[in-house]
Amino acid sequence: MSDLTPVVWVMLVASCTAAVTFRAMNLSTFITRNKEQILVEWEAFATTFGAVTDDMSGEELRDHAGEILEFVAKDIEQEESTAETEAKSKGQNNDPDDSASSTHGKLRYASGFTLLQLIAEYRALRASVLKLWQLDDAAVSADNADDVMRFNEAIDQSLADAAVAYNDKVNETRDLFLAILGHDLRSPLAATALVGTYLSQAGEPDDKIRQIGVRLKRSAATMAGMVNDLLGLARTQLGDGIPIERQECDLLQICNWAIEDANAAHPRAHFELNASGELIGMFDGARLQQLLTNLANNAAQYGVPGKPIIVDIAGEASRVLLKVRNRGAVIPKNVLPTLFTSLVQLPEEEGNERPRSSLGLGLFIAKQIALAHGGDIDVVSNEANGTVFTVEVPRQ
Incomplete structure (x- = not known):
């Protein structure tokens, strides 16, 4: 090495320094260092959803996005066997129910986001990270192409966790809806049946009949309101909206x-x-x-x-x-x-x-x-x- 000229030494050191700098800025490192900028883009995209986000703060729009980014960065860095990669591609190693991704899916459901809007958020997150990374002169090469693959796998896994949690909340709400419907219709229907029984008997005092009539009216009003609301929901879900006739x-x-x-x-x-x-x-x-x-x-x-x-x-x-x-x-x-x-x-x-x-x-x-x-x-x-x-x- 002592035979190397000073010029060669300078070139060698510069080359090594450039290589170290390039390798240091892998995708995981970039996400960690630029998390705030990525979250700003996430928040800006979420606001495009309109009414559902009009009254939400920046903190609510971001909710667990920072933790999701941390999970993605960590996942890229982890050693992964061929078997683990295959399991991940089949969705067999999703996070537990209390993961940041699952919590995000539940919160987005509670905030009125649709499943399509949830998926759109992840699509925007993926595009934002890759765009900002490339603009930072950390262009994809043979050395970091694996980062991109691992990044996409981690995003897909996080999206799957969020979608599963979102769907679980949909099913939970549907079951609750059916339970309330069955419970609340059962009582007025029973009252209506009882009224029919009393009114069908002869010789009942007028005041008792009036009391029964009030009870029947109340039960009928309850059922009518529930049926009207169900019909309104069906119309809006079908995309027709509520029809009006002035x-x-x-x-x-x-x-x-x-x-x-x-x-x-x-x-x-x-x-x-x-x-x-x-x-x-x-x-x-x-x-x-x-x-x-x-x-x-x-x-x-x-x-x-x-x-x-x-x-x-x-x-x-x-x-x-x-x-x-x-x-x-x-x-x-x-x-x-x-x-x-x-x-x-x-x-x-x-x-x-x-x-x-x-x-x-x-x-x-x-x-x-x-x-x-x-x-x-x-x-x-x-x-x-x-x-x-x-x-x-x-x-x-």
């Missing part, structure tokens, strides 16, 4: 009918109606009655017993504003963005023994009816004003 109607009368329907299902609830302005216009009266009944039922179910439920309706020149306010537990901020998603229910208050009488469809259907009229619905919940649902319906 006819001249009196919204004050519709409010009174909606309150009557809600009182039939919740006889102990106390409603106060305040009306102002011009309330006659071209609307789908039956649909708006369904919307108002759903909001009133929701307020009665989650409001404090004994506290009035305030219904305000105001007719303006270009629109009608409706507000339903109840006093009850403040809705958690992280729950608000999901309230109008199908099959979502508010958590029960601790110690609350009131029976469930909801399929988790009422607010979803109310939102769809408002949208079908060209309007919208919003909710605010705090200690000062309680929970207030505001519906805006344009006249045209």
Whole structure:
């Protein structure tokens, strides 16, 4: 080595240094060093999903993305036998249920993301990492081509874990939905059968018959509401949306009918109606009655017993504003963005023994009816004003 000229020594050292620098910046190292930049791109992409992310913070959009990147970087570095590679390609070594990927899938379901949006997130993550890596002069070569293969395997494994967790939540919600449906329809059907038995017997006192008639009316209202919500869900899931037929109607009368329907299902609830302005216009009266009944039922179910439920309706020149306010537990901020998603229910208050009488469809259907009229619905919940649902319906 001593025979080497100084020039050759310089060239040799420079070559070795370049090689070390190039090898140091493998894909795993790049992900670790540039995690924040990758997460920024992840967050920016997630915001393109629209309504589902409008009320979500940056932290909520990222949730477990950082841990997923750490898992991917670590997986690339791990030694892997041929058998392990084959098992991974067949999805036989997925992470446990409490992995970051599984948790991400569950949270995305709870936040109202669709499965296609979840898959799109991973597609964007894969593209972002590879694009940023190549722009950093760490071009793919024979030395790091294996990194790309291992990276793709790790992303696929993480996506599989997230998709499985997401699907498990879908199945869980479906089973819960069917259980509530069976439970809640069984009681009013039994009451209806009992009413039929009593009414078929001769000689019953008039006051008893009236009491039975009230019970029958309440049971029929409960079943009718559930069936209407199921039909609305079916229409929206088929992509047709909620059909409306505009006819001249009196919204004050519709409010009174909606309150009557809600009182039939919740006889102990106390409603106060305040009306102002011009309330006659071209609307789908039956649909708006369904919307108002759903909001009133929701307020009665989650409001404090004994506290009035305030219904305000105001007719303006270009629109009608409706507000339903109840006093009850403040809705958690992280729950608000999901309230109008199908099959979502508010958590029960601790110690609350009131029976469930909801399929988790009422607010979803109310939102769809408002949208079908060209309007919208919003909710605010705090200690000062309680929970207030505001519906805006344009006249045209």
